[in-house]
Structure formats: C-alpha cells, structure tokens
Amino acid sequence: MARLRIGVVDLVSKGPTSTLWARVMHANLASIMPQVVATWCEQQGHEVRLICYTGLENLQKELPRDVNVVFICSFTQAALLAYALSNYFRSQGAVTVLGGPHARCYPDDAVKYFDYVLGFTHKETIAEVLQECRSRRREGRHLSASRQPLHLPGVKERWKFIEPTLKKAPFLQMVPMLGSVGCPYTCSFCIDATVDYQPLSFDVIKEDLRFLLTKYKRPTVGWHDPNFGVRFDANMEAIASAAPPGSFRFFAESSLSILTEAHLEVLQQNGFEALLPGVESWYELGNKSRTSRSMGEEKVSRISEHINMMFRYVPYVQTNFVLGLDSDEGDEPFELTKRFVDLSPAAFPGYSLLSVFGEAAPLNLEYQRAGRVLPFPFHFLNNHLAMNIKPKNYGWVEFYDKVIDLTAYTFSKKAIYRRFKATPNANAKWMNFMRAVSSEGYGRLRFYRQVREKLLSDAAFRQYFEGESRRLPSFYKEIIQKDLGVWWQWLPEGALEHNENAYLHKSFPTVV
Incomplete structure (x- = not known):
C-alpha cells in the first residue's frame, strides 16, 4: 500500500465559541477514538496529522492540507460542521471518513455526505478503509464490526x-x-x-x-x-x-x-x-x-x-x-x-x-x-x-x-x-x-x-414543535448559519433535513 497523507479531525465544538467554559474545558473533552485511529494509521506506515477543534481555533488555518484521506469524529450536535468539512475535503480530492457517535446513530444519513461511515471500529476496519480508499459520491460505504474492540492503544x-x-x-x-x-x-x-x-x-x-x-x-x-x-x-x-x-x-x-x-x-x-x-x-x-x-x-x-x-x-x-x-x-x-x-x-x-x-x-x-x-x-x-x-x-x-x-x-x-x-x-x-x-x-x-416566547407568539414555530409542519423556523436556521460561519457555504444541499424515522423504516421496511 502506498504511504498516505492522513488528516484526523476531532470536533469537540460545532462552531466558533469564546465562552469561559470552552476556554477552560473544551481541550479536556477530546475524544479517545480519533487518537486511536491516528495511532493505528501511523502503525500502518502512513503520515498522520490530528487536530482537535475546540471552537477557539481558526479552523480554516488549522485543517490539515494536501491529505489523501481525512477521518472526522463527531457527536451529532457537530454533524453539520462535519458534513460541511467533508464537502470541502472532497472538493480537494480527499476521501472522507466519519466516525464517532453520529456515525453510529445516523449512518443512513451520513453516507450521503461521506465516502465511508464507521460504526464499531477495529484496527482491521481502518486497514480496510485505507486499502480500498476510493471516492463514493453516490453513496458512502457503512462499515461496522459486531462489537467494540477488545484492545485499544493506551x-x-x-x-x-x-x-x-x-x-x-x-x-x-x-x-x-x-x-x-x-x-x-x-x-x-x-x-x-x-x-x-x-x-x-x-x-x-x-x-x-x-x-x-x-x-x-x-x-x-x-x-x-x-x-x-x-x-x-x-x-x-x-x-x-x-x-x-x-x-x-x-x-x-x-x-x-x-x-x-x-x-x-x-x-x-x-x-x-x-x-x-x-x-x-x-x-x-x-x-x-x-x-x-x-x-x-x-x-x-x-x-x-x-x-x-x-x-x-x-x-x-x-x-x-x-x-x-x-x-x-x-x-x-x-x-x-x-x-x-x-x-x-x-x-x-x-x-x-x-x-x-x-x-x-x-x-x-x-x-x-x-x-x-x-x-x-x-x-x-x-x-x-x-x-x-x-x-x-x-x-x-x-x-x-x-x-x-x-x-x-x-x-x-x-x-x-x-x-x-x-x-x-x-x-x-x-x-x-x-x-x-x-x-x-x-x-x-x-x-x-x-x-417559550416563540411557542406563544409564532404560529409556524409552534406547528413545527407539534409535528404539523416540517418547515424549519428561521430562528433555528439563523443560529446554524451564525455558528457555522464560513463553513455555511460548504454545507451540502439537504443537510439541514434528515429522516427522523429512518431507523423505523430500516427495521420495518413496510412501515410508511
């Protein structure tokens, strides 16, 4: 296998922040699995750069450059930033891989925006991704082991x-x-x-x-x-x-x-x-x-x-x-x-x-x-x-x-x-x-x-909460746009919406 340039991005924050809590604690909330994946990639002979995004950095400057593959770890709250980053890296010719809680919870949505989506991940899973390492624009590939790994790098x-x-x-x-x-x-x-x-x-x-x-x-x-x-x-x-x-x-x-x-x-x-x-x-x-x-x-x-x-x-x-x-x-x-x-x-x-x-x-x-x-x-x-x-x-x-x-x-x-x-x-x-x-x-x-004030004063807002409308209130859309900042332009079309009943439809295909 050729030596690959690999980026690993751990999204602790879903966008820029300057709160006191973020300054003191976000660096302490780094996930373990991005570090594990980076270690496994290095052990297979590849060049690896990991960044942990706490919301305090300039993400545009921090992102790894000229990479062949980028692994992104995300909780669901940072999924839209992850989707935007995947779109950006794909435009640069990189293969993108999503891991973390969001990949486990919403794999059928994530495969629309990533080349690979990983559930339970073993060292062999990473080796398979890197060996295959190809773009999958129509739909990404979902890989998941049957259980958590028995051993992890310490x-x-x-x-x-x-x-x-x-x-x-x-x-x-x-x-x-x-x-x-x-x-x-x-x-x-x-x-x-x-x-x-x-x-x-x-x-x-x-x-x-x-x-x-x-x-x-x-x-x-x-x-x-x-x-x-x-x-x-x-x-x-x-x-x-x-x-x-x-x-x-x-x-x-x-x-x-x-x-x-x-x-x-x-x-x-x-x-x-x-x-x-x-x-x-x-x-x-x-x-x-x-x-x-x-x-x-x-x-x-x-x-x-x-x-x-x-x-x-x-x-x-x-x-x-x-x-x-x-x-x-x-x-x-x-x-x-x-x-x-x-x-x-x-x-x-x-x-x-x-x-x-x-x-x-x-x-x-x-x-x-x-x-x-x-x-x-x-x-x-x-x-x-x-x-x-x-x-x-x-x-x-x-x-x-x-x-x-x-x-x-x-x-x-x-x-x-x-x-x-x-x-x-x-x-x-x-x-x-x-x-x-x-x-x-x-x-x-x-x-x-x-x-609460919106629930009382805005009929469309209340209808969204009651499930009577799927139209996202501008109140929420504006928050997303503000939080994503420059990454809003990279958010893929349709990413603001998802099928909230995908798990049911997959488990019981006859349910409409």
Missing part, C-alpha cells in the same frame, strides 16, 4: 496526539483514559444500553499511569468509561499498583450503586476528586442508584442522603437528570428535583432534555412508531438546545414553563450562593460558579425563555 501509544491538545488547556489538563467499554445497565434512552460491557487491559492501565508520572508531577485523568468501576477491585488494584496514594487526580462517571461508602473510602485513597453519578429519574432507573423499590419523595431523601455522604470523600459531585421522561407527569418530578437541590446544595445538577438519537437505542423505535420524533436539525441535538421528542404528558408551553422554573431555581443567586458555601473545595467552588453563570446555567435559561 496513553503511552497515543501521547504524541494527546499532548498538543492538552497544551491548549490553560489551567486544568485532563488526560483521557478508558478502562472499559459498554455498560452493564439498560437505560432505555442510552447509546451504551445495548453494548456489552467489557473491561480493557488492566496491564495497559498500569503502564499508562506510570508513563503519565514521567510527564506530570501529579497527573489529572478523566475516565471516559460509560460507567467507571464496574470491576471495582481490579480497577483500584491497577491504580494502587502504579504509584503511591495521592499520585493522581481522577474524574469519573459512575453509578450510585457502585459508589457505596466502602468504595468511596477506597476512591478517596486513590485520588478521585470528581464523580458524576446518574440519578436520571425519581420514578424509574433505580437499578443505577440502588433505589429500585423507591420512588418520589422516598427516593429524593435516599439519594440526597447518599450524595451528601459522598462529599465526605470527594470534593466535586455532579448529579445527572433527564427531564421529560414518559414517567414524568404534572408538577411533582420538577418539584422533587427542587427539593433535591435544597437537600444537597453542594451537588451540581446536570439537566438533559429527553432526546432520541437515530439508532442509538431500541426504545427509539417505539417513539418513531408513535410519531413522536421531530426532525430537528442535528445541530441542536445535544440534550439541551432541543428536545426532539414530543412529551407524553405535557404540552410544549407547559413543559418549557416547568424546565425554566427548575433551571431558574437551580441557578438563582440564592442557590449559587448556597452551592458555593456548601462545596468543600476551592477549585470545586470556582467550577460550580463558572458553570452556573456561563452557558450551562444562565445561557440555557435565556435560550429556554426565547423558545
């Missing part, structure tokens, strides 16, 4: 691609690591719910941790596992064997069922400083929080007690909630969440609007069969800018009223002050304050209020 092998991205982070530099893929839980809305859990090599973890000690005095590691610590004892043994206690700082997303007090003591000893458990709902998904028989007020009390106990061992806790689940009805779920905010003032609540992502979960078939999925452009599918499924038990204005009320309550001056006072660590206090007053708190509140 930090040491990926370091030449990790280090330049971390240098963009002005304060916190968080090295991305992965100890497992898949998830043992079956949350119906989650992309990992149907992916078998499998741990990766603990020997590689040990080697990587020891390697990081040659690069940092006290490395900070962000675990990208969908649910860290399922093999708890083995994970802790790997960390403890790499260096003495206190040698690392770790951030991880895990479930409350794993975060028992006995486990928290061990996590504290091994340097875990931030944990992100999923509460999700006061009425379902209790297997993640050891509250499968508890609902409503009882669950709030038990979860709050658990979260408050966690602060004896870790300085930062984010609790994740999904708003708009079919089990939610009336005022109670929102009032219960307010009650939780009061009972656990140090915790930072992360709210997501229920959203469905193409083929991400089997439950999406039920939503599509019921005609509840809306054709919102991919640009807004990030769990908060748009809810692309009609709520089961709320009208749109009523739902936004409740979301606005909860968000305003959570990020009121009083709540921010109480969170600041209750948080036990200075860095954690600053992080919570920054998130509250930037795009995540105040920014979302402003946007939700804009949407």
